[in-house]
Amino acid sequence: MAARQEVLALQAEVARREEELSSLKQRLAAALLEEQEPTPERPVQVSPLPSKAALSRDEILRYSRQLVLPELGVHGQLRLATASVLIVGCGGLGCPLAQYLAAAGVGRLGLVDYDVVEMSNLARQVLHGEALAGQAKAFSAAASLRRLNSAVECVPYAQALTPATALDLVRRYDVVADCSDNVPTRYLVNDACVLAGRPLVSASALRFEGQITVYHYDGGPCYRCVFPQPPPAETVTNCADGGVLGVVTGVLGCLQALEVLKIAAGMGPSYSGSLLLFDALRGHFRCIQLRSRKPDCAACGERPTVTDLQDYEAFCGSSATDKCRSLQLLSPAERVSVTYYKRLLDSGAPHLLLDVRPQVEVDICRLPHALHIPLKQLERRDPESLKLLGEAIREGKRDAQEGAADSIYVICKLGNDSQKAVKILQCLTAAQVLDPVTVRDVVGGLMAWAAKIDGTFPQY
Amino acid sequence: MAAPLSVKVEFRGGVELLFDGVKKHQVTLPGQEEPWDIRNLLVWIKNNLLQERTELFIQGDTVRPGILVLINDADWELLGELDYQLQDQDRILFISTLHGG
Numbered sequence: 408m409a410a411r412q413e414v415l416a417l418q419a420e421v422a423r424r425e426e427e428l429s430s431l432k433q434r435l436a437a438a439l440l441e442e443q444e445p446t447p448e449r450p451v452q453v454s455p456l457p458s459k460a461a462l463s464r465d466e467i468l469r470y471s472r473q474l475v476l477p478e479l480g481v482h483g484q485l486r487l488a489t490a491s492v493l494i495v496g497c498g499g500l501g502c503p504l505a506q507y508l509a510a511a512g513v514g515r516l517g518l519v520d521y522d523v524v525e526m527s528n529l530a531r532q533v534l535h536g537e538a539l540a541g542q543a544k545a546f547s548a549a550a551s552l553r554r555l556n557s558a559v560e561c562v563p564y565a566q567a568l569t570p571a572t573a574l575d576l577v578r579r580y581d582v583v584a585d586c587s588d589n590v591p592t593r594y595l596v597n598d599a600c601v602l603a604g605r606p607l608v609s610a611s612a613l614r615f616e617g618q619i620t621v622y623h624y625d626g627g628p629c630y631r632c633v634f635p636q637p638p639p640a641e642t643v644t645n646c647a648d649g650g651v652l653g654v655v656t657g658v659l660g661c662l663q664a665l666e667v668l669k670i671a672a673g674m675g676p677s678y679s680g681s682l683l684l685f686d687a688l689r690g691h692f693r694c695i696q697l698r699s700r701k702p703d704c705a706a707c708g709e710r711p712t713v714t715d716l717q718d719y720e721a722f723c724g725s726s727a728t729d730k731c732r733s734l735q736l737l738s739p740a741e742r743v744s745v746t747y748y749k750r751l752l753d754s755g756a757p758h759l760l761l762d763v764r765p766q767v768e769v770d771i772c773r774l775p776h777a778l779h780i781p782l783k784q785l786e787r788r789d790p791e792s793l794k795l796l797g798e799a800i801r802e803g804k805r806d807a808q809e810g811a812a813d814s815i816y817v818i819c820k821l822g823n824d825s826q827k828a829v830k831i832l833q834c835l836t837a838a839q840v841l842d843p844v845t846v847r848d849v850v851g852g853l854m855a856w857a858a859k860i861d862g863t864f865p866q867y
Numbered sequence: 868m869a870a871p872l873s874v875k876v877e878f879r880g881g882v883e884l885l886f887d888g889v890k891k892h893q894v895t896l897p898g899q900e901e902p903w904d905i906r907n908l909l910v911w912i913k914n915n916l917l918q919e920r921t922e923l924f925i926q927g928d929t930v931r932p933g934i935l936v937l938i939n940d941a942d943w944e945l946l947g948e949l950d951y952q953l954q955d956q957d958r959i960l961f962i963s964t965l966h967g968g
C-alpha cells in the first residue's frame with residue numbers, strides 16, 4: 408500500500424515538474440528572442456568594420472592557442488577581427504561553420520535563413536535548441552552565437568536570399584559560405600559572388616557523403632564553370648528523402664570553416680580549383696582536380712551573359728527550398744484523401760492497402776493492415792513481388808461480396824511515390840499481368856494520416 | 868585492333884542508386900576496331916550496367932547535367948571529355964553533385 412502511494416505521489420511530482428519545465432522553456436524562448444531586434448523589412452545596413460591595430464588583453468587570452476601558431480599569429484587574428492562572412496543557410500552546414508567562426512573571433516557574421524527550427528532539424532543543426540522550435544533559424548543561430556562569443560557581431564537575415572537582395576547583401580561581406588540546400592540558391596549565390604567579386608566557400612552533404620570546394624578565388628573556376636547546366640529537377644534528392652547523418656554535415660561545415668578562416672586570415676584556401684569528396688561510410692577523403700576557369704563561362708567568362716541576377720527557380724525548374732515537391736501524375740478521380748480512406752476503413756469495405764515505401768521507412772512506422780511492396784520492386788517488375796500482389800488481389804476478390812468493386816489504395820510517405828506506383832499498377836492490369844482492379848492513391852500519404860487522422864502516428 | 872582493357876568504373880553521390888547501389892565495378896572492355904574512349908564507355912555502361920531510367924544518367928551522347936566525370940581523379944574537361952582514350956587500369960568516377968545542407 409505504502410509503495411503504491413509513493414508511486415502515485417512521485418507520478419504527481421514528475422507531472423508537476425514537467426509542467427514547470429515546459430513553462431520555463433517557453434519563457435526562455437521568449438527571453439532569447441527578446442534579445443533580438445525586430446525582423447527588418449530590408450537587410451540591415453551594416454557599416455564596414457574598422458581596422459584594428461592591436462589585440463586587447465582579453466583577446467590575447469581568449470585566442471592564445473591560435474595566436475601562437477606562426478601561420479596565423481597576431482597579424483592573422485587582427486585580420487579575422489575585421490573580417491565579415493556571409494553564411495547562406497543556418498542548417499546542418501551553417502551551424503558548425505558559424506560556431507567555429509564565432510569561436511575563432513571573426514568580426515561579423517551575416518546569417519541568412521528563411522526557415523524556422525523544426526524538431527527534425529535538431530539531430531544535425533547544432534546551434535538550435537529545443538526551446539527555440541518554431542522560431543526563425545537566423546535568430547536562433549544568432550542568439551546561440553552571442554552566448555558563445557559576445558564580441559562577434561551577428562546579423563540575422565530571416566529571409567530567403569533572392570535575386571533582388573543577394574547582390575547588395577554579398578557586397579557587404581568579405582567572404583561568402585554557401586550552406587544552402589537547393590540548386591537555385593547555389594546558382595544565385597555563385598552569380599552574386601562573381602558579380603560582387605567575392606570568394607565562395609561551398610559545401611554540401613547527403614546520406615554519408617560530402618563535397619567541398621572554393622569557387623571564384625584568385626582566378627579559379629566558379630560554380631557555373633564546373634556546372635554550366637542545372638541538373639534535371641527529378642534527379643535532385645533532398646535530406647528529407649535521402650537522409651543525412653548529422654556528423655557528416657558537421658565534418659563538412661568544419662572544413663568549410665577552415666577554408667573561410669584561411670581566406671580571411673590571408674593564408675589562402677586549399678580547395679580552390681579542387682573538390683574534396685568525403686565518404687563517411689568508408690572513412691575516406693579524396694581530392695580531385697577541377698577544370699580551370701572557363702573563358703566561355705556565362706558568369707565569370709570573358710563575355711559573360713549573366714550581367715545581373717536572374718530567375719533561378721525558372722532556370723533550374725525547381726523551387727529555392729529543400730521542401731519535398733508535390734507531383735501531379737494522377738487525375739483527382741484517381742486519388743482519395745486520408746479522411747475518405749479513414750471512412751472507408753471504418754466501414755469495413757473490402758480493399759487492399761499497399762504501402763510502397765522503402766523497407767527502412769516501414770521499419771520506422773506502418774499501418775498494420777497494409778501490404779508492403781517497395782516502389783523499387785514494382786518499377787523493376789520484380790516477379791516475387793508481383794506474385795505476392797496477385798495473390799492478395801485474388802484473396803480480396805474471394806472475400807468481397809458478389810459485384811463489389813475491387814480496390815487497391817496505394818500509400819507512401821507524402822503522396823508522390825504512391826502516384827508512380829498507381830501508374831505502374833495501371834500498366835500491369837492493362838497488360839493483364841494483374842487481375843482487373845481499381846487503383847487509387849492516398850493524397851499526402853502517411854504524413855497526412857499522422858497530421859489529420861491519427862495524432863499518435865509518428866512523423867518523420 | 869585495340870586490345871581488351873580493364874578499367875575501374877565508380878559511381879558516387881547517389882549515381883550508384885541507378886546501378887543497384889553498387890559503387891565500384893571492375894570492368895573488362897572487349898577488344899574492338901576503334902580505341903575505347905569515354906563516348907564508347909558510356910554506350911557500354913548503358914548496355915551492360917544500366918537497366919532502368921537511362922535518362923537519369925545519359926542525355927544524348929553524354930552524361931546528364933549535374934554528373935561530374937573524373938578520370939584518375941581529374942576533371943574530364945582537362946582530358947578531352949568524351950574523346951579521352953581509355954588506358955588499361957584507368958579509374959573513371961561518375962559523381963553526382965550534392966545539394967543538401
Ligand SMILES: [Zn+2]
Nearest residue numbers: 629632704707
Ligand atoms: Zn565561371
